[in-house]
Amino acid sequence: MLFGCHLSIREGYLGAAKAAQRMNASAYQYFPKNPRSLTVKNFNQEDAKLCRDFCEEHGIFSIAHTPYPTSLTPQPEKRDITIKSLLNDLEIANAYGSAGVVVHFGSPIRSSDPLAGYQLMIEMLNKVLSQWNEPCLILLENTAGQPGTMGTTIEELVQVRSLCDYPDKIGFCLDTCHAYASDLLNGDNLEHFLQKGENLNYFEHLIAIHFNNSKYPAGSGKDRHANIFNRGHITEKQFDELVKAEPFKKLPFILETPSDEGIKHSDEVALLIKKWG
Structure with a gap:
């Protein structure tokens, strides 16, 4: 099994891969650029090849995560810059050999029209993916809202993907804390979740797990991550x-x-490997 954690690129992309290897991790995630900016970033192609080759040599899997301001339901004045930023994230992640770029599911934009948020999401995804023809995927992540909030069900994730013009360029990332917060998983319904995911072909396109405990009970709607083996409401x-x-x-x-x-993350990864690796 593959275990790892989110790592900084402070020492470069290759530095992040080497940090993963030092802690015996077989997977990691990173921000492709400043996590608080949508600015397009230039990157070193030679460094990209070194990082990609290193990960292939050591069997290390990676994904990227879009910066915090990224939204698939942005305000009109931010739509162009968001599209450019997402394409830049995909370009960087693809060059470094990553499987995909995680993007949070969108949010409602008009209370009077519940479908407007989904329609804008699909429009944004189509505009990005019409300009993208490389292997790196966009990975839609489930939301941590109250039950019924936009992006908290398997049905929504699968339907948005299927309604896009380029579904083969879209996969999924499941966040366990988000799933718990939204009651998608509550500790007692795993079999129901597995059956539904299989029926809807969700698992066929699931690429990665964000492995997080929750500081709040199931159905709380609160996105507060806790460590796997302590201070969390999801039991071992x-x-x-x-x-x-x-x-x-x-x-x-x-x-x-x-x-x-x-x-520390290195110690937590070691515990995961010891228990399940």
């Missing part, structure tokens, strides 16, 4: 059932947990 037994479920056995589990609450 519930995680054990999830990790061992058939659709997840060969997927990368990537931590986005706190690194300053009693355990």
Whole structure:
């Protein structure tokens, strides 16, 4: 099984890959550029090749995550810059050999028209992907809102993908904290979740897991990540059932947990490998 965590590119993209290798991680995630900016970034193609070759040599899987301001339902004045930024993220991630770029599901834009947010999402995805023809995928991530909030169900994720003009360029990333916060997974409904995911072909396009515990109970709607083995409401037994479920056995589990609450990421990855690796 593949375990890893989100890593900084402060020492460069190759530096992040080497950091993953030093902690015996077989997967990692990174921000392709400043996480607080939509500015288009130039990058070094030679460094990209070195990083890609290093990951291939050591069997390390990677994904990128779009900067925080990225939204698939942006205000009109931010739509062009968001499209350019997303294409830049895809270009960087593809050059460094990453499987995909995680993008948060959109949010409502008009309370009077619940479908408007979905329509804008599909429009934005089509505009980006009409200009993209490389292997790196956009990975739609489930939302952590209250049950019924936009982006909290498998049906929505699958339907948005299927309604896009380029579904083969879209995959999914499942965040366990978000799923718990939205009641998509609540600790008691794993079999129902697995059956629904299979019926809707969700797992066929699931590329990675954001492996996070939750600081709040199921259905709280609160996106507060906790470490896997302490201070969280998802129990070790519930995680054990999830990790061992058939659709997840060969997927990368990537931590986005706190690194300053009693355990470092390197130690947490070591615990995951010891228990499930």
